[in-house]
Amino acid sequence: MKKILTSILSLGLACSAALAADAPVNALKVTDSLDGITADSALWSKAKFSEVTLYPQTALKMNDKKANDMNAADKAKKAEVAALYDGKNIALMVKWADGTKNIQGSYSSDTYSDGFAVQFAGTTKKAEPLPYIGMGSEGRPVIVHLQKATASVYEPNGNKDVETQVNRNQTNLFGQELKDYDAKVASLAKTDYERVFTAQGFRSLTEIKDGSAKSSASMTYGTNGWSGTLSRPLNDDYIKSNGTVPVAIAVWDGSKNGRDGLKNLSSWVAVNLEGMKPDAKRLGEITEVSKGDAAKGKEALATNGCNGCHQITAEDPASVMAPSLKNVGGYSTVAYLRESILKPSAVVVPGYNRNAHSNTPWYTIEKGKRISAMTDYSFLDKKTVEDIVAYLKTLKAEVE
Ligand code: HEC
Incomplete structure (x- = not known):
């Protein structure tokens, strides 16, 4: 009996060991500019989608019992990823299933939004080994582009228009006046939550706010899931690209109180730029x-x-x-x-x-x-x- 068990066990191990890293994503070269590309651009119709697996991140447990319980039995998710490049910019589309559309509202602090992030390896003197997947490490920075699904949020924009910074339920407005109020808030509001961060290890995550990191991201909800797009330069102050661009992808599920470390995360995935020589070292490290x-x-x-x-x-x-x-x-x-x-x-x-x-x-x-x-x-x-x-x-x- 013991012998049978052991052989079943080693068979199981052998099978899962065969499930190696996700295959590289091939970025199609296009002549049109990818600046500000969204999910409905016709350029995506030619791109080939590859499967990338996103695992529940269990390195860090959050100090939130309710959220931890909700996610305790989590399975891995499959995402479909496609890439394009125009010589100057790289664009990625990530499609993932999510049965509930969760958008961060303007005044609710106990609801969480769906979102996604694409991480790139930052420039270092020595390109390998790649940085730690979630956060980078000392001397090995990462650049993280984060997009969350958000409703219009009024953010004080310096115009001293303080009367619109009040929760609509606490105004004494109703009927048409309340509608006008909502419209005004929406017109002043910031609707897009797109952020870029750099990190070199835990507790070093810093938002890049000086405009030196250019990017354009968006999210579209369709049948049972999201399509997220991101475009950014192939080369800037933060990353230097050759034929192989390492990326990692994360998604958050707002309906399960997902936020911060509570997410599904891929390993490093290689994106090979069509027509360019792949970087053998990086490719080797990712697919080893x-x-x-x-x-x-x-x-x-x-x-x-x-x-x-x-x-x-x-x-x-x-x-x-x-x-x-x-x-x-x-x-x-x-x-x-x-x-x-x-x-x-x-x-x-x-x-x-x-x-x-x-x-x-x-x-x-x-x-x-x-x-x-x-x-x-x-x-x-x-x-x-x-x-x-x-x-x-x-x-x-x-x-x-
Ligand atoms: C004395 C306790 C202890 C023992 C024994 C121990 N570890 Fe660890 N391990 C830790 C701690 C604490 C961390 C987190 C700090 C760090 O990243 O080094 C860690 C981190 C890790 C990580 C990184 C996890 C991540 O999410 O990135 C791996 C992998 C790991 N250990 C594997 C092992 C293996 C394999 C062994 C046995 C050969 C082992 N550990 C033995 C305490 C231990």
């Missing part, structure tokens, strides 16, 4: 498949006590000692997993609530640098590390 033995890695993981700190699969109890690894194989590259074992402090996932769990901080600060609480496993031999990496790659939720 571990040559380790996942079944042996599962054993090595137990022998080395990884599960003493980490939740490994959804069946294991949750842990406050370290991030859950139950989806880590979905949104991490092989290179990142290898580095996490050999150099735990290269990227430090900070933990969501140091005050609530002050006895189990995920890092300490030494000479201004964050040092991971994880054991340094650089003593492990290469083969064991590869086996563990191969097993970690199998840790991911099924697609819904």
Whole structure:
């Protein structure tokens, strides 16, 4: 019996290990300008859509029980991604299923909106390894373009028109007067929530507000889902492109109180620009498949006590000692997993609530640098590390 079980298990591991990274997206070269392109542009009709898998991000747990409960059983989502480029700009379209259209209202602080983000790798002296998927890391910046579905929000625009900054329910207007009031608010309002951020590790997310990051994003709701588009320069102060542009995609579900880290996230995906030579190094890093033995890695993981700190699969109890690894194989590259074992402090996932769990901080600060609480496993031999990496790659939720 035990033997049968083991072989079923290793078969399962072998199958999921075969599910390697998502295939590269091919960006079609077009002659028309992509400046300000939206989902209804005819240019998309020629683009080929590729599947990209988005996993529930479980590295960080939010300090919001209701939201955590709503998302506890989450599965991975499939998105369809297409790309175009015109020599100067790159444009991406992301289509994903979402049965409820959630738009952030102007005066409600307890509702959340649907949204999406596209992340690019920022320029560094050394292009590899790629930055940490959600936030970048020291010396390895990311640029994040975020678009949320928002209703008209009146934002004080410096014209001292204070009477329209009042919740409509608290005005003494009704009938036509209230309609006129709503129309005025809408005309003054900012309707588009489009932001660009840069980050070099957790707690360093900074919005770029000086106009140096140009982009144009929009969201359109259709039958059971969203189409989001983004266009941005191929080269600017933040990114330098060659034949392969690494991107990562995230989506938020407002109906499940999704916000901040509570999202579905892809691993790095390669976008190859048609007619240009792909960047072999970057492509290699993104699509690398571990040559380790996942079944042996599962054993090595137990022998080395990884599960003493980490939740490994959804069946294991949750842990406050370290991030859950139950989806880590979905949104991490092989290179990142290898580095996490050999150099735990290269990227430090900070933990969501140091005050609530002050006895189990995920890092300490030494000479201004964050040092991971994880054991340094650089003593492990290469083969064991590869086996563990191969097993970690199998840790991911099924697609819904
Ligand atoms: C003493 C507790 C402890 C042990 C034992 C431990 N880890 Fe960790 N691990 C952590 C902590 C804390 C973090 C978060 C800080 C950081 O990013 O280094 C972490 C982070 C990670 C990450 C990055 C997770 C992410 O979401 O990006 C991976 C992967 C990982 N560990 C794998 C392992 C493996 C594999 C082993 C066993 C060989 C192991 N850990 C053993 C505490 C531990």
